[in-house]
Amino acid sequence: MKRFVQALEKIQITFGVIFLSVFFLVILLQIITRYLGVSVLWTEEVANYSFIWAMFMGAAVMVNRREHFNFDFIIRKLTGKKKVSLNVFNDLVLIAFNVCIFFLGMIVVKEFWNYTWATLPEMKMGYIWIAIPIMAGTMIIYSVSHLLDHIQSHKAKGVNG
DSSP states (O other): OHHHHHHHHHHHHHHHHHHHHHHHHHHHHHHHHHHHTOOOTTHHHHHHHHHHHHHHHHHHHHHHTTOSSOOHHHHHHOOHHHHHHHHHHHHHHHHHHHHHHHHHHHHHHHHHTTOBOSSOTTSBTHHHHTHHHHHHHHHHHHHHHHHHHHHHHHHHHHHHO
């Protein structure tokens, strides 16, 4: 599972970097064209949607790295089984929350898939909305991986202590 999670994180980081680069380049293009007095209509939409994708991919990676949704004040105060138990509880809450986000995201994708972009009617809004279930799905995978690690840690502490 660890290899799969590491590979998934690399893929998400790659997509996040690509979309952040697209965001940066499109904003740069928008600045240059406005300075030259040329209007490029699609740059605002592309910038917004690429930024959305970059942030959703980054948010999922932060869950995997435990740098997101973390109340470390309490966790730092606890030790042993209490600390592991709190981590297990946190993982279960994240899994439950992201299962809801995943299924609601799928409903949104299905409902709005055929809507089109205002400036690029060939592009479907579904390509933007699908970032929600992808983010939630990967957050579930990352949280399940953490949960399994914490359960193993809990069992090891139970045997040793």
